[in-house]
Amino acid sequence: MDTWVVLIPLLPLLAAAVIGIGHLLGVLTGEASETMTARIASWAIILSCLLALMLLGADLQGKNIGSFGIGQWLGSGNLNIRVTFLTTGFSVILAALFSILLFIIIRFSINYLHREAGFHRFFFLLSLFASAMLLLVLSGNAIGTFIGWEIAGLCSYLLIAYAYDRPVAAFNATRVFVTNRIGDAGFILGMGLSYTWAKGLDWSQLNALSTQLTSGQASSIALCFAVAAFAKSAQIPFAPWLARAAEGPTPSSAGFYGAIMVHAGVYLMLLLQPIFERAPVIMALVAIVGFLTAAYGFIVGLTQTDAKSSLFFATTGQLGLMFLECGLGFWQLASWHLCAHAVVRGYQVLLAPSLMHYIVGNPIKPVNPDTASLRWIYVASLQRFWLDQITDWALVKPVRGLAHDLAYFDDHIVDRAMGIPLPSVRTISTLAQMEKRKVAMRQSLYSSLGVFGSLAQLEKQKTAMPQEGQESDFARGSGFAGDLTRWVTAILYWFEDRLVIRGVGEDLINYGRQLGLAANKIERLLLNPGYLALFVSVILLVAL
Numbered sequence: 001m002d003t004w005v006v007l008i009p010l011l012p013l014l015a016a017a018v019i020g021i022g023h024l025l026g027v028l029t030g031e032a033s034e035t036m037t038a039r040i041a042s043w044a045i046i047l048s049c050l051l052a053l054m055l056l057g058a059d060l061q062g063k064n065i066g067s068f069g070i071g072q073w074l075g076s077g078n079l080n081i082r083v084t085f086l087t088t089g090f091s092v093i094l095a096a097l098f099s100i101l102l103f104i105i106i107r108f109s110i111n112y113l114h115r116e117a118g119f120h121r122f123f124f125l126l127s128l129f130a131s132a133m134l135l136l137v138l139s140g141n142a143i144g145t146f147i148g149w150e151i152a153g154l155c156s157y158l159l160i161a162y163a164y165d166r167p168v169a170a171f172n173a174t175r176v177f178v179t180n181r182i183g184d185a186g187f188i189l190g191m192g193l194s195y196t197w198a199k200g201l202d203w204s205q206l207n208a209l210s211t212q213l214t215s216g217q218a219s220s221i222a223l224c225f226a227v228a229a230f231a232k233s234a235q236i237p238f239a240p241w242l243a244r245a246a247e248g249p250t251p252s253s254a255g256f257y258g259a260i261m262v263h264a265g266v267y268l269m270l271l272l273q274p275i276f277e278r279a280p281v282i283m284a285l286v287a288i289v290g291f292l293t294a295a296y297g298f299i300v301g302l303t304q305t306d307a308k309s310s311l312f313f314a315t316t317g318q319l320g321l322m323f324l325e326c327g328l329g330f331w332q333l334a335s336w337h338l339c340a341h342a343v344v345r346g347y348q349v350l351l352a353p354s355l356m357h358y359i360v361g362n363p364i365k366p367v368n369p370d371t372a373s374l375r376w377i378y379v380a381s382l383q384r385f386w387l388d389q390i391t392d393w394a395l396v397k398p399v400r401g402l403a404h405d406l407a408y409f410d411d412h413i414v415d416r417a418m419g420i421p422l423p424s425v426r427t428i429s430t431l432a433q434m435e436k437r438k439v440a441m442r443q444s445l446y447s448s449l450g451v452f453g454s455l456a457q458l459e460k461q462k463t464a465m466p467q468e469g470q471e472s473d474f475a476r477g478s479g480f481a482g483d484l485t486r487w488v489t490a491i492l493y494w495f496e497d498r499l500v501i502r503g504v505g506e507d508l509i510n511y512g513r514q515l516g517l518a519a520n521k522i523e524r525l526l527l528n529p530g531y532l533a534l535f536v537s538v539i540l541l542v543a544l
Helices: 002-024 031-060 090-112 119-138 142-160 167-198 203-212 215-232 241-247 250-259 261-271 273-277 280-301 307-327 331-358 375-382 384-417 423-448 450-464 472-476 479-501 508-527 529-543
Strands: 067-076 079-086
Touching: 002 031, 002 067, 002 079, 002 090, 002 119, 031 090, 031 119, 067 142, 079 142, 090 119, 090 250, 090 261, 090 331, 119 142, 119 250, 119 261, 142 167, 142 203, 142 215, 142 241, 142 250, 142 261, 167 203, 167 215, 167 241, 203 273, 215 261, 215 273, 215 280, 241 250, 241 307, 250 261, 250 307, 250 331, 261 273, 261 307, 261 331, 273 280, 280 307, 280 375, 280 384, 307 331, 375 384
Parallel strands: none
Antiparallel strands: 067 079
């Protein structure tokens, strides 16, 4: 049965390719093709589900080898990465569970998204997401897991922004995408440290060599992967992104943030249990973060007024408890908690559209009076403990300020030191330089053709000499009209010679700089409170 593991993530990937190419070519489009798209996605996940259940049955009977490789992914010096899959252990259990949940979600989506404009796009992304998650839990090395990790994150971004014409959906999708990139950086750094110290990226090899790592090395690797897990599973300080993900359709919310993808961080912790056990400080940090996230999810969830937000903050609290269990060393409890929560939360999110129907005659339980009397907690809960604002103040604002300062330094210091003109006159300067090259080419051509130039000058002189019967004064012009023509010609020649041919850098830049300095002085005077008040007073007097 080990050889069949390859088809479990491959079949949804093929379904996504068929749906995507068919939609791109116009074969699968509109309401008429909904049945075909739904069948392709459904049968692919059904076959994957059956294979995952067969693989799990063989593992329970002890017939699986434990891993299966199909070839080399990359070889460079001592770096040798093979395409391997896990065929035993908790990974196989999760593959079977996730495939069942994905089938339920896809079946639910067929009716839920009927006649939606993005029906085919949704099933393409959902099939791609199914392939990514199955690859994530079944991959035998960090590279395969990271590929599934990234593809799942990309599908999450695209499905949060499913209604991309809505500004809130597009903004929330971008915010979630950027937040998760912090975790991705931790994952990549963890892989780099793992290869440096353990000389491999296979999960089994890394766990086997954990006893040979020093405490500092194990702590560094564990910290990097813990940051990746915190971001993916919405732990503090990354917790607010989960509530923003509610902008996506309900079926995608059930798959991504209720039942499947949001548990990827917990799975990564369980996968690296030997590494974390070698890093007690990091385990303590994981326990603290989990406890704070659980408290945050419980308190903020009390003041939510819509079903999906309430469910997502409940999910945040449960995920915090899973991290707390991992940090305290209750690994088996955390694994069972993950499986049970995936089933229950997926069901609740799918049930959310029917919530108003089912709560008739079932009033909401009031908050405990002791908790209700704490008004500061109520305000903090409404504001979600200001985590987004704190993040903007601590990270976004400094980075934006640094980018502005670097851009100013580049434009006003580096460019001037290198002799590059200011951005506002670069285009004009380029044209002037081109004109200079043309004039230089003409001069070199005339100098190389001196003989022909002399003949041309003689011919010009002959032509310019008034001949018999010609009216030279009429040709040159006379009186005021002739003088005006010569004056205008001389002015245009001076303008072309000084400001175009000789280059922008000699005169126009100086004139522009002087004009800009004068404009800046006028602007500062106008912005002065005294002059501004005087200006407003004058306008009012004139108006009266």
